Amino acid sequence: MNQWTNFTKGFIKENPVFVLLLGMCPTLGVTSSAINGLGMGLATTFVLVMSNLVISLIKSQIPSKVRIPSFIVIIAAFVTVVELTMQAYLPSLFKSLGLFIPLIVVNCLVLGRAEAFASKNNLLSSLVDGVGMGLGFSFALTLLGAAREFFGAGKIFDIVVYPEDYGMLLFVLAPGAFIVLGYLIALINRMNKA
Amino acid sequence: MAQKESSFLNMVVTLTIVALVAATVLGFVHDLTKADIELAKKVAQEKAIKSVLPPFDSLGESWKTLPADGADSLEFFPAFDAEQKLVGVAVKTYTKNGFSGLITLMAGISADGNISGYEVLEHKETPGLGSKMDVWFKDESKPSQNIIGKNPVTSNLEVTKDGGEVDAITASTITSRAFLEAIKRAYNTYKEAADQQEATAKADSNKKGGQS
Amino acid sequence: MEYIVIIIAAIFVNNIVLNQFLGICPFLGVSKKISTAVGMTGAVTFVMVIATIVTYLIQLYILNAYGLQFLQTIFFILVIASLVQLVEIILKKVSPALYQALGVFLPLITTNCAILGVAILTIQKEFNLMEGVVYAIANAIGFGLALVLFAGLREHLDLVNVPKGLKGTPIALIVAGILAMAFMGFSGLV
Numbered sequence: 350m351n352q353w354t355n356f357t358k359g360f361i362k363e364n365p366v367f368v369l370l371l372g373m374c375p376t377l378g379v380t381s382s383a384i385n386g387l388g389m390g391l392a393t394t395f396v397l398v399m400s401n402l403v404i405s406l407i408k409s410q411i412p413s414k415v416r417i418p419s420f421i422v423i424i425a426a427f428v429t430v431v432e433l434t435m436q437a438y439l440p441s442l443f444k445s446l447g448l449f450i451p452l453i454v455v456n457c458l459v460l461g462r463a464e465a466f467a468s469k470n471n472l473l474s475s476l477v478d479g480v481g482m483g484l485g486f487s488f489a490l491t492l493l494g495a496a497r498e499f500f501g502a503g504k505i506f507d508i509v510v511y512p513e514d515y516g517m518l519l520f521v522l523a524p525g526a527f528i529v530l531g532y533l534i535a536l537i538n539r540m541n542k543a
Numbered sequence: 544m545a546q547k548e549s550s551f552l553n554m555v556v557t558l559t560i561v562a563l564v565a566a567t568v569l570g571f572v573h574d575l576t577k578a579d580i581e582l583a584k585k586v587a588q589e590k591a592i593k594s595v596l597p598p599f600d601s602l603g604e605s606w607k608t609l610p611a612d613g614a615d616s617l618e619f620f621p622a623f624d625a626e627q628k629l630v631g632v633a634v635k636t637y638t639k640n641g642f643s644g645l646i647t648l649m650a651g652i653s654a655d656g657n658i659s660g661y662e663v664l665e666h667k668e669t670p671g672l673g674s675k676m677d678v679w680f681k682d683e684s685k686p687s688q689n690i691i692g693k694n695p696v697t698s699n700l701e702v703t704k705d706g707g708e709v710d711a712i713t714a715s716t717i718t719s720r721a722f723l724e725a726i727k728r729a730y731n732t733y734k735e736a737a738d739q740q741e742a743t744a745k746a747d748s749n750k751k752g753g754q755s
Numbered sequence: 756m757e758y759i760v761i762i763i764a765a766i767f768v769n770n771i772v773l774n775q776f777l778g779i780c781p782f783l784g785v786s787k788k789i790s791t792a793v794g795m796t797g798a799v800t801f802v803m804v805i806a807t808i809v810t811y812l813i814q815l816y817i818l819n820a821y822g823l824q825f826l827q828t829i830f831f832i833l834v835i836a837s838l839v840q841l842v843e844i845i846l847k848k849v850s851p852a853l854y855q856a857l858g859v860f861l862p863l864i865t866t867n868c869a870i871l872g873v874a875i876l877t878i879q880k881e882f883n884l885m886e887g888v889v890y891a892i893a894n895a896i897g898f899g900l901a902l903v904l905f906a907g908l909r910e911h912l913d914l915v916n917v918p919k920g921l922k923g924t925p926i927a928l929i930v931a932g933i934l935a936m937a938f939m940g941f942s943g944l945v
Binding site for chain 3 (some may be wrong): 370371373374375376377378417418421422425426428429432433448451452454455456457460519522523524525526527528530531532534535538539
Binding site for chain 1 (some may be wrong): 547548549550553554557558561562565568569572573576579580582583584587669670671672
């Protein structure tokens, strides 16, 4: 496969959030602001790239019946690496992402890519796939976070666009997550058809 | 390379190796980050203490006291100036009566007994409503809602709805009530402890025949 | 009294799906019919309670005892994954009828973040074992409530004339948003 299409497919065409509907829990849970969405996206990207890398390297050594448990252990190890590193060097981001950091383990996106792509393709393709999918995921989360922050608090990346008092609080709260994501998916569907 | 066969031995060996490697790597990363995690926690705490107290020189040893009306203890951080005189005490206090449960605060009490500042450490209050407490009660331009510089003994630190003199956050009376409760809890527990200390200090000095 | 507070808080106020955003995948995935929603709820309840008990004991007697808290994620997910397998095998042997009803949902549960989420939250909230069990049951009920309500709404949604662009997932998400809004009415209850 052409590596460029392999890389770019994650953004719009096969966007993990908008099109494949994978990893919905962190997508909805942490996107109350753009920066949280970006942080979560990059953390997931790291885990995705590293686990894709390792899995495509050792795929022939793993008997197929214990494939899934081995993948889970590998993914969990990288998640813990992210968890510890973030706790040490980015404590405030760690605090706002909270429970969703350990939950990267059960993000269907990571295990899904490991199973569907990395375990069947070579090192380079798996790496490119991981980076592309990860960045597509980050893009989706940042977009959703920015939209919610803009409508809810009048800010984007903490930069004030209009006074907070005019914001529609609902968008920062739980229902806003569902509603904004619904409209974004409708929008992307429209773009993919065109 | 051919796919390994799924024989029992192969499966056990593979899983063991994967688990062992993962655990070793994690142990290594854990050792590497342990000191920094501790440091990050300490820095965050000291930052909170600094922001709630008047400028100080050094921190004394912290202690914990159980408040009269709660199950968990409060933590006290005394701060001293260059001459080892008490500047104020930062108190890590809490309330469980927030709109969404637990709120943890760092409250500063200066040596003269006034509230010198506060910092919200943890909360789950509604964003945009109750969450405004992080700035609401220290807005110097609005004396009717500002609690900084007030003394809980001379000022009635309750929301106006309950007959006090502090304006509650718009549409968040419950959060405001809980917030003030946490502040008062910090002050009362501190006062009690300080009075007790003074009493024992007095008793000690009496025993020693009034030497000071 | 404390148990009642935990139960009400977990089911209504901090509903695990609509407020905490855990278990969204099954919430969107198996909510097309009420009957599958009920089956999924049964399987989740079963696994969630057992997983919470087992992870609690592991945390207490292995992780805390040997200072291995940093291995929490890896331990918990392994426990949950093997537990799901185990439950599947035992159920097949002991109660084929129950297996028939829940079987298809079990493999999906490993990656249901609600299970791991509740296990970790039980530790974070410093519950004791009994409170943890109550918390797990209440969350499972909360999950079921949200899932069944949503499935009921979606069954009706199939018959309504929805704008073309919003058909399918978008309208489902917007409906979920409105449901979440309804649940916000419970906030401040405890």
